[in-house]
Amino acid sequence: MANQTGRGLQAQERLSQVSDHLKASKADIPRGRDALLEKHPDDIVVTCALRTAITKGGKGGFKDTQAADLLHGAFTSLISRSGIDPSLIEDIAVGTVLAPGGGATEFRAAALAAGFPVTSAVKSLNRQCSSGLQACVDIANAIKTGMIDIGIGAGVESMSTQYGPQAVTEFSHLLESHAEAANCKVPMGVLSEKMAKSKKIPRADQDAFAANSFQKAVEAQKKGLFDEEIAPLTVKYTDPKTDEEKTITVSRDDGVRQGITAESLGKIRPAFAKDGSIHAGNASQISDGAAAVLLMKRSTALRLKQPIIGKFVQASVVGVPPLLMGVGPAAAIPVALKKTGLDKDDVDIYEINEAFASQCLYCINELGLDINKVNPKGGAIAFGHPLGCTGARQVSTLLTELRRTGKRVGVTSMCIGTGMGMAAVWVSE
Amino acid sequence: MLDFRTQGYNGYSVKYSPFFDSRIAVASSANFGLVGNGRLYILGLTANGIVAEKWFDTQDSLFDTAWSESHENQILAASGDGSIKLFDIALNEFPIQSWQEHAREVFSVHWNLVAKDTFLSSSWDGTIKIWNPTHPTSLTTLPTHSCTYSAQFSPHAPTVLSAVTSDSHLRIFDLRTPASASNHLTLSIPIHTPPKARPGHAPPVGIPPSEALTHDWNKYRDSVLATAGVDRLIRTFDIRAPGAGPIAVLPGHEYAVRKISWSPHLSDILLSASYDMTCRVWTDGSAMGHGKEDGNMMQQDPMVFGGGREMGRMGRHTEFVTGVDWCLFGAEGWCASCGWDEKVMVWDVRAIMGP
Numbered sequence A: 001m002a003n004q005t006g007r008g009l010q011a012q013e014r015l016s017q018v019s020d021h022l023k024a025s026k027a028d029i030p031r032g033r034d035a036l037l038e039k040h041p042d043d044i045v046v047t048c049a050l051r052t053a054i055t056k057g058g059k060g061g062f063k064d065t066q067a068a069d070l071l072h073g074a075f076t077s078l079i080s081r082s083g084i085d086p087s088l089i090e091d092i093a094v095g096t097v098l099a100p101g102g103g104a105t106e107f108r109a110a111a112l113a114a115g116f117p118v119t120s121a122v123k124s125l126n127r128q129c130s131s132g133l134q135a136c137v138d139i140a141n142a143i144k145t146g147m148i149d150i151g152i153g154a155g156v157e158s159m160s161t162q163y164g165p166q167a168v169t170e171f172s173h174l175l176e177s178h179a180e181a182a183n184c185k186v187p188m189g190v191l192s193e194k195m196a197k198s199k200k201i202p203r204a205d206q207d208a209f210a211a212n213s214f215q216k217a218v219e220a221q222k223k224g225l226f227d228e229e230i231a232p233l234t235v236k237y238t239d240p241k242t243d244e245e246k247t248i249t250v251s252r253d254d255g256v257r258q259g260i261t262a263e264s265l266g267k268i269r270p271a272f273a274k275d276g277s278i279h280a281g282n283a284s285q286i287s288d289g290a291a292a293v294l295l296m297k298r299s300t301a302l303r304l305k306q307p308i309i310g311k312f313v314q315a316s317v318v319g320v321p322p323l324l325m326g327v328g329p330a331a332a333i334p335v336a337l338k339k340t341g342l343d344k345d346d347v348d349i350y351e352i353n354e355a356f357a358s359q360c361l362y363c364i365n366e367l368g369l370d371i372n373k374v375n376p377k378g379g380a381i382a383f384g385h386p387l388g389c390t391g392a393r394q395v396s397t398l399l400t401e402l403r404r405t406g407k408r409v410g411v412t413s414m415c416i417g418t419g420m421g422m423a424a425v426w427v428s429e
Numbered sequence B: 001m002l003d004f005r006t007q008g009y010n011g012y013s014v015k016y017s018p019f020f021d022s023r024i025a026v027a028s029s030a031n032f033g034l035v036g037n038g039r040l041y042i043l044g045l046t047a048n049g050i051v052a053e054k055w056f057d058t059q060d061s062l063f064d065t066a067w068s069e070s071h072e073n074q075i076l077a078a079s080g081d082g083s084i085k086l087f088d089i090a091l092n093e094f095p096i097q098s099w100q101e102h103a104r105e106v107f108s109v110h111w112n113l114v115a116k117d118t119f120l121s122s123s124w125d126g127t128i129k130i131w132n133p134t135h136p137t138s139l140t141t142l143p144t145h146s147c148t149y150s151a152q153f154s155p156h157a158p159t160v161l162s163a164v165t166s167d168s169h170l171r172i173f174d175l176r177t178p179a180s181a182s183n184h185l186t187l188s189i190p191i192h193t194p195p196k197a198r199p200g201h202a203p204p205v206g207i208p209p210s211e212a213l214t215h216d217w218n219k220y221r222d223s224v225l226a227t228a229g230v231d232r233l234i235r236t237f238d239i240r241a242p243g244a245g246p247i248a249v250l251p252g253h254e255y256a257v258r259k260i261s262w263s264p265h266l267s268d269i270l271l272s273a274s275y276d277m278t279c280r281v282w283t284d285g286s287a288m289g290h291g292k293e294d295g296n297m298m299q300q301d302p303m304v305f306g307g308g309r310e311m312g313r314m315g316r317h318t319e320f321v322t323g324v325d326w327c328l329f330g331a332e333g334w335c336a337s338c339g340w341d342e343k344v345m346v347w348d349v350r351a352i353m354g355p
Helices: A004-026 A032-037 A067-082 A100-114 A131-145 A179-185 A187-200 A203-223 A262-266 A300-306 A322-340 A357-367 A390-405
Strands: A044-049 A091-095 A121-125 A151-160 A233-239 A245-250 A287-297 A310-319 A347-353 A410-417 A419-429 B002-005 B008-018 B023-029 B038-046 B049-058 B062-067 B076-081 B083-088 B099-100 B106-111 B119-123 B129-130 B139-145 B148-153 B160-165 B167-174 B185-190 B212-217 B222-227 B234-238 B247-251 B257-262 B269-276 B277-281 B309-314 B321-326 B332-340 B341-349
Touching: A004 A091, A004 B160, A032 A410, A032 A419, A044 A067, A044 A390, A067 A100, A067 A151, A067 A233, A067 A287, A091 A100, A091 A131, A091 B023, A100 A121, A121 A131, A121 B222, A131 A151, A131 A287, A131 A310, A131 A390, A151 A390, A179 A322, A187 A322, A187 A357, A187 B341, A203 A262, A203 A357, A287 A300, A310 A322, A310 A390, A322 A347, A322 A357, A322 A419, A347 A357, A347 A390, A347 B002, A357 A410, A390 A419, B002 B049, B008 B332, B008 B341, B023 B076, B023 B321, B023 B341, B038 B062, B038 B076, B038 B341, B049 B076, B049 B083, B076 B106, B083 B106, B119 B148, B129 B148, B129 B160, B160 B212, B167 B212, B212 B234, B222 B257, B257 B332, B269 B321, B269 B332
Parallel strands: A091 A121, A091 A151, A347 A410, B008 B062, B008 B321, B062 B106, B106 B148, B148 B212, B212 B257, B257 B321
Antiparallel strands: A044 A287, A044 A310, A151 A287, A233 A245, A310 A419, A410 A419, B002 B341, B008 B023, B023 B038, B023 B062, B038 B049, B062 B076, B076 B083, B083 B099, B106 B119, B119 B129, B129 B139, B148 B160, B160 B167, B167 B185, B212 B222, B222 B234, B234 B247, B257 B269, B269 B277, B277 B309, B321 B332, B332 B341
């Protein structure tokens, strides 16, 4: 029979056996950060994500460029940069908000002009400010279900050429007479002003947050942190002073302003109410831009020798009251995290769209996020929010920053007009 | 609900006698089975509650027990020192036979319900052994190459047996097959295989392998087995379609499932005991009128598969529940459970079942 030492060892082994039974159960096997970082052949991976520069609406480098041309630019860059054979692309989803008719016709044309064969299908979709993310998620889901093997999620917006009152149809009497339905057409600025007031987000905090966004973006531009994700685009540009048409190459976000401080923002007059807190300096800019993300299964990427830069994990979409549309990320992010089994601290970087400093700040505080993890290169306040583009733009911004800093898990999220929120979990590789 | 305290000994397994509706055996161990003695209790259900009719003390922990199917007084005990002991409850103190072949802890013993002249044992040493009680050495040794927590003869065929192991596999052996290189192994099913994708549903997510701790043959459907273990899921398999993945997946336990047992009365009902300190009763969704999928295909839990559901739970144990067994006699629904809280409870499943 075993001696005393043998007994001790045996007891130790029996104990570790029982604790293994419990450990594995506690770790919630299919979930959690470690499970997320595992690589499986059926993962949906990103092999290329890029965007054009984002330029100021009505003034910036893309002011005379049509949305479809911006998209064309993003497509051609995506093809040349990834080296993918365009005939392998089975579907392209493009998120856009303002284009009449959803942009369906001109985007298909843009894809053909960019070098995709007629066999590559194209659709446009509109989920307001999350359209770009929705496009990526739609493509990822289509790949997951086996409907397609390779696809592109994209987003584009030319607010210079398409922003204006015609973007919303008149409400019928039926809609006007329903209280919550009628709220859907309250302008963003007005409802955000109300929300800032009701959620008690002081102007000083909003200005400090906005100034910080500018400062981060200036710093990132200086260090060249956007260079990798921006595909330069050569376009026609009419000089507003001389009316002379020039050809310029745009490779820089021109909305980023130097020297912005909370104090300098403090002097700007509120835009939506006399005693309000929201103004041009602490809200997202009106901008033009396009972004595209190439998605496929890991097994496909390995077969085609495409470089895998990241993985799409999970997305969530939730509804919130139309008048509180700004709380969207605060509602959507926990759902996406719960679906993936992540804790908020497991996430290394949050890209939360800065529609307004007030709502972004509210969401950060509501979720208790570490503010240093949010928008490390600045956000829409600093370089703009081309509506349909933003969701796809965040993917390249997030994945390049995760890779540069050696971090792994990121979340992109945004609030959505008419009261929704969307969030997605990504892993950098 | 009746209960009995196995003072100083933590329960590991409970079994109703196949001959008497008032007799229960409990295999238990001092110090939670980590080190120290074992004790096999023979309990009687009387008008005055549960009384200990007899007990046998052993040198090492006891992890399982099985009544003889051919002799109403004989009972096996699986010991931590690798031995299997046969006790006669008409005699005192010492076993009438002891077999010492396993190199490590014996985790399960099971008597052949059909042939009744053989029994089997499974062990941490990665083997299953077949024995005849009158024979001093084992008849056959079947390797599994990993810790085998549970092995059983089929209740439908005398030569078919099954085992689940720490390598997340359900193995089926048939002793009629020639003992070639496969050692009678006829099937090896990876338990963690996700269910087959169904139209209209998202494809199932891959689940990593995890230790399987328990399994049981359905008493009515001769090709159906249930397994459960560390990943907290109970799954049922049809061995006629070994590649099809589980035919039902029942999530719900919050910690590893230690023991499952199909009802001897109803073909779709099973009982489970878990480290989460509960016993739960389930339907696997195979019976008419139960667990039909909702018409809108919006199931609450995406892990649920096969239309089964939890029908009730018993939360009276205050420590890990390690054993549970159905009473074969009388009104269907009586069962016994034991656990690390030194409690043996005898209760009626119907009392905890919801609508």
